[in-house]
Amino acid sequence: MTIVFYISAFIAVFATLAAITRMNPVHALLYFILSLLAVGVIFFVLGAPFVAALIVIINAGAIMVLFVFIIMMVNQGKHTIEQERKWTHPKLWLAPGFLAVVLLIEIIYVLIHANQATTGPEVISPTQVGTALFGPYMLAVELVSMLLLVGLLGAHHLARESHVVKNRAEEDNDG
């Protein structure tokens, strides 16, 4: 099982690297979905089957489909890739990449001097997770439901049809 962890960790890192460097948004999105699935395998290997199912169904399924729809709606046609090349000059990667690598080295340095625990052989079953969710974390679950309601209202307010139609009507008048 350890080898499965290492293989999926490499897939996750390389797919994420590809996702942030692609010029075509759809390719980047597909690489990110691959990365999410690899992380799902890591979760399963680490003994968290409930979360492995959640990441595939909600993250790779629902949220990424939302992304695909948005990319289709804001598609700028054939010049997207040339424009993206113009926006992300290769030199731009140097400074942020260097700083992020320094931060990463610091994190790993701190981790090496920390507690040397290993992940357990036990599987934490969905039953245990559910008991914790509706036991000590009851209030937090209620707060999350409020958060999702606010997200729903916010998304409805921002993307409502009348708004978009009004903007288009204004453009027609301008033109």
Place this chain on the structure above:
Amino acid sequence: MAEINMITGLSVAGILFALGLVGVLVRRNIIFILLSIEIMLNACGLAFIVVGSALKQPDGQVMYFFILAVAASEMAIGLGLILNFFHKYKTLDTNVLNQMRG
């Protein structure tokens, strides 16, 4: 199931987080910025799962559940904002947002 050193798992989460951070800093297309934020949230979730597995507690998975809810609502709001932004300015370039008034 697998017995992996906690440092290895947390390092993978750190690498993914750093990649997401570089994505946010470098890209100018707002869709890629949102994608990179999603990468970072996912890396945080991975760190929680690794520690939860090392401590043999379900709390890590509970935290991942909360992170997932935050990511979902953030995506809904963020994509609504992108849609409005694109309808208004006809571009996805974040530098245009400098010109926003009010």
